[in-house]
Amino acid sequence: MTVAEKPNVVYILTDQWRAKATGYNGDPNAVTPNIDRLAAESLDFTNAIGTSPVCTPARAALLTGRFPTTTGMFMNDIPLSPDEQSIGKAFKAGGYDTAYIGKWHVDGYGRASYIPPERRQGFDYWKVLECTHDYQNSEYYDGNDPTLKVWPGYDAFSQTDDACEYIRQDRENSFFLTLSLGPPHFPHNNAPEDFQNRFKPEDVKFSPNAVFNDPEAEAFARKEAAGYYAHIAALDGCIQQVVDVLKDTGLEENTILIFASDHGEMMGSHGHTPFKKQIFWDESCRVPYLLRYPPLTANQKGRKVSTPLGTVDIMPTLLSLCGLDIPKPVEGSDLSACIRQGIELEDHLTLYMSVSPFSGKNHTDPAYRALRTQRHTFVKTADDDIYLFDDVDDPYQLTNLSGSPETAQIKSGLEQALANELDRIDDPFREKEYYLEKWGYEVNKTGEVPYSR
Template sequence: MKNNEKPNVVYILTDQWRAKATGYNGDPNAITPNIDQLATESINFTNSISTSPVCTPARAALLTGRFPTTTGMFMNDVPLSPEERSLAKAFKTGGYDTAYIGKWHVDGHGRASYIPPERRQGFDYWKVLECTHDYQNSEYYDNDDQDIKIWPGYDAFAQTDDACAYINQHSENPFFLVLSLGPPHFPHHNAPPKFQKIFSPEEIIFSPNVAFDDSKSEAFTRKEAAGYYAHIAALDQCVGDIAETLKAKGLEENTILIFASDHGEMLGSHDKKPFTKQIFWDESCRVPYLLRYPPFTSEYQNRKVMTPLGTVDIMPTLLGLCELEIPDTVEGRDLSICVRNPVELEEHVALYMSVSPFSERNYLDAAYRAIRTNRYTFVRTSDTEYYLFDDVEDPYQLNNLFGTPEFAGVQKDLEQELSKQLEKIGDPFKKKEYYLEKWEYEVGDFGDVPYSR
């Protein structure tokens, strides 16, 4: 494929946005007209599963196509090896310009430290901070300048403006651009005021798997949910700006535009308080994933793909769509056939995991390995607890079917499939101490790897 025929790729990556929280997915709280419009023009991977539903592990899986047990990236704030054969390096080898704007969180050398070019995983244009959730007047580094710069105002808007400027200035050569936005990750109350005013805590409608122990817990969750949806409404504007810029520049037809997230947010579901992720429930692990590429998607607009898309599958799928070489280190699967043609891969599953739970909210949780099929979720924990959900009949995962006679056959098949997937990647699934010792990580009282600003 000649350079002028190669599609551009614009990847809008949000943080902690669960799949249910969009208008097109039927969430009555979500105000997302631009994303809803994009959904009508896109292929919707309805079973997009975070390989490890927390920031650093999910982002490392996206960048490498490899599992956390392979790379050691199963904790926040640990460093991704500069030697990885990353997604951006593959695009560069294929003749692409590469750009990254926003949150990074795979460097592991301090959350506000300068990241030198050799640790940027193949990205050239670079306006990045390792990690912040300030959102208002937040900090970043501009390419090779080691002096801190400030995004003016709500950083998602400023970062989107910068991404739009990049698109306008880079129409000659194919480009791979990642716009990595911090919201709707908490804190939930620093979206622009006009968006916060839209959402009243008392009017939030919760899903059937949310229950409260007392009025104080309910008031807290309602307040956080209102702020969460305010961020979502603000970021919908960002998605609209990117889509409009591509159209105005005449790049809409030759650009793969993706809207996605690294992981979800429990927000009260299954008695898990706001801010919670890492765990195996749908709200934590399943994320939105829209892919628009008119040469392949215009004929099948608004098509839902049930085939599970794990985070590790994204790298080979994008490279496959762009007809670029997929490194042999990649452990995910190229699912581009599901974009090119209206087909489902019935046998494909998404393996996902929590290797060593950490943070004050999660450190007492059991580690787990799980698989998602186009219908079922199957989970095994390090405490030998098991869960089996029919995600079609029971989308809120209220009924654990493990051990029920009528699902004995399904259970047996899924147990075997999970064992097969773990054997495939060489994961013995042991207690978390095994992995901490293997990768020589020292953790604090809440299981975290200590980090500096």
């Protein structure tokens, strides 16, 4: 297969979009008709898990296929080594054109600083800012020009326009394009006004695991949720725009199209306030993950794949689907058989973690290591608390089964499986100070590495 015959890859990466917050997953608040249609044409990985559910660690795991304890990328605003054998470099080495548009957040040298080519992990076409959530005044750098520019209007719309122009370009090679959109990450008051006007706080319907005893806390959650769903509705149109341009250019058949997020958002579930992630609950760690590639998915449209897909599994899976070499340091698993053969990998599970919790909302939370299987979530915290959930019978994780005699054998088996996974990646699961000292990170009183603009 020549490079021109290999499939293109368009990877739409959103920020803080939890898996439940889509129409096709039954959320009554989510207005996502375009994404719902895409879901009906795609494989839906129902157990897609953020390997470390917060921005920088999740994005580093996506780029490297390696765990945070291996790369040191377990906190926000720290630099990913330019020596990593990243997904961008792997596609580039395979003859692909590479492009990245939008939020980056793995450079670690200031959220508005220029990122030189040697720190772009193999991506050539480059319209990027390290990090911003000022969606109506969003800055970026264009290629090697060190002058800040501003996306016009709501940045997700302009970034999607730019991605579509990139797709339309004539080229000899196949391409790997990442469109990295900032919403629906907070703030939740800066979606386009017409979308904000569609969602009223009093109309929000919370899931059964969001119970409020404080009227002020409920009012705050309702206000934030309305803005969250406004962002989601706005992005729904962006996804359709990409779908349309692939069809219009005749590239639909030979393009792997992915819609995903880096991590989720608690939004009041289990007593956790809006904006919170990092923790092990489903709303924080599970993300939407749709994959459409007509030559392989046309005969299994709408299939729900229950095999767990960790962030670290994405790089080897995509490289395999495109016939490219998987770098030896990659720790994730190639799950392409789920797509090629339409099977489930019954023994596969995914490890996820919080190594050194940080931020005003998270720094007092215990670190943890966790497993997701096709049916269960198993969690062990640094405080030696154990959680076991049956995610099929109890999708809102209301009942901790760790003390139940009926699940003792399941618990024992998962505890051993967790120990095996940690041994495989050489993670001793020690106190957070061990990892901070090992990687030389100095943190403030809320456990964060201080960052500059």
